[in-house]
Amino acid sequence: MEVPILHEVGLIPIIYAFGGVLTPLIRLFADKRKVYSIYSLVIALVTTWLSFRVFEYVIKYKVIVYPFGGWPPPLGIVYTVDFLNAVYGLIATVLFLIVSVYNLWYFNVVADPSWLTALLLLNMAGVTGCIYTGDIFNFFVMLEVLAISSYALVAYFKKRRWALEASLSYAFIGALATSFFFFGAVFLYAGYGTLNIADIAAKTHGVDTSTLSLLSGRCIDTQCFGNIVSASATAIALMLWALTFEAGIFPNNYWLPSAYTEAPSPASAVFAGIVDKVGTYGVLRMFITMFSPYASIAMFSILGIPFRDLVLYILSILGFVTAFLGAIIMAVQNDVKRLLSYSTMMHIGIIFMSMACLTSATNLDVRVIALTGILFHSLTHALGESMLFLGLGALATIANSRRIDSIRGYGRVYPVLSTSITIGILSLIGVAPLGGFFSKYTLFLAMIGTGMWVYAISLIVVSGISIIGYIKVLYTLYMLKPMKEVKKINLAIVDIICALVAITLIVVGIAYAQGYLFDMFKMGSKDVVLIEGIQKYINTVDQVSKLIIGIKP
């Protein structure tokens, strides 16, 4: 493979989108619960295989490009994949595979599974589109696909009044925030004359590209199409709102607990696992590839701190507040899914907190470790949290109430499921042989390396506070006697999938400690963070553009 064009990248979101749109056809011809669950399982299997292939190629060739419709990059939409998106794409598709196996059981208890299938598939189309895309405007479109299907999923039980209320309070500010993302994208276009991430990166870094600049214009100093310094600053300000809103960071966290609580359990698992990571990914892509420390235009100083670093510090402070809020409010919750939503908030807060380690004041090795930690924490949190949403959601469905009291004593009735839930909780707390410990430890190391002692200590303190909430669940599951005689219902599918995820958490933890995974993540993060990596990102897109237009070098 001389030129790194891979068709699988483009197929992943397209398969999800077509799968979602074609679901009503099944309703016409074969309206059976089994058909829907098997249909989404097949789609999940195919896309997971494709994303594994993408990951394999990314490890081999560093950057993979897919130009849609055969248009040369700055003119058409391209999907550009480096290690950063490959990991997030892998998390997304594997998570959807887990959820669709769970749906084999869940579709038997929900009233009408057809729309749930369609909405989940469309949501995944939005998520994978956001993750793999190499174009800001396409990111906006996919963000809207993700957002609209999320609003609808939250309001899925439209007979419940609080579900509708949660959906509206999410949708109103969400619609406003995504409109402002569009506004930011327009500002970027007005400044740079292009919307392609690689092309913008080339212009911020002053890299000379042969074909991209031919199609979108060259820059003289800070003057491209317009003034790029003010355009970038405005665009960062406007776009960060939508990204932090999707992630649920402090001033925008009010919608998250209600929305995650009221959504159907599979949807909650997808939200907690990957939808809030899309916001994280957007911020990372912005500050690692587009406005990296090597980009002189993002480094003009305000109050003696470079602009880019100032934004990252502010984000990390917001993450710090979010983490504490999540951990403290979690301790007083009596609703099982609301407790898990606050735990999600806490973990996203930790991820944002460690963005302080990505500033230009930090040396390169620490930045690489920080990115490794962020990626690995995204992985372990996605697996652990969504497994808890699935497992405890199943128990809550059986008990017909989400109160923690109503699942007391279920640990003895469903031993396999409860053991998996215990492993998930221990991983989220950060107990040694499990994945969660090593991801938190990597973040801790990065914070120590930066000299951020306050953050490093508060990471431990936050984990300590969160134990109160988690232990409450475990105590109710195992120690208390059931309120009335519990009739055992067959939960074989839920048992199997939760046990598999629990085993994965153990395996991931051990493989990371042994160094296999750590080395892979570290090498990949190094490729993304280094200036050579950014140059490779730009050059690959440039090369593809050149190949399509047919200009010989």
Place this chain on the structure above:
Amino acid sequence: MFLITIASLYLNIAISIYGVIAKPNLVKKFIALTIAQDSINTVAILMGYRVWREAILQPPILLSWSPSPKDLQDFMNRAVDPLPQALVLTAIVIGLAVNIFLVSTILHLYRHFKTVDMDEISKLKRGAIVEETA
């Protein structure tokens, strides 16, 4: 004139943000949201606009089937940037989906609560949450 247009659009956006956040009535919130979307779209189109004064009667299109280099030069000078218009078209279609969803959800909410006042609904919600955590 150009500056007044831009300033008034920004003012429009600011007022509509205030409307979405501060007004308790959901329908008013919704109207403010649509105004915000439309103002943002207009600003986006304005970014690709080009002031063309010399021959007002000439439209920004090519007027001959086989243009000479001079025709092309003229065209380049007076044509507006089509890309923001394409972006806005997409944004309008997406906005349509969001707006329809919001309207139907507001209707469902009204059927449940018999009110569209967000203050009253959140008062009820606070009560429900306190009851739940007690």
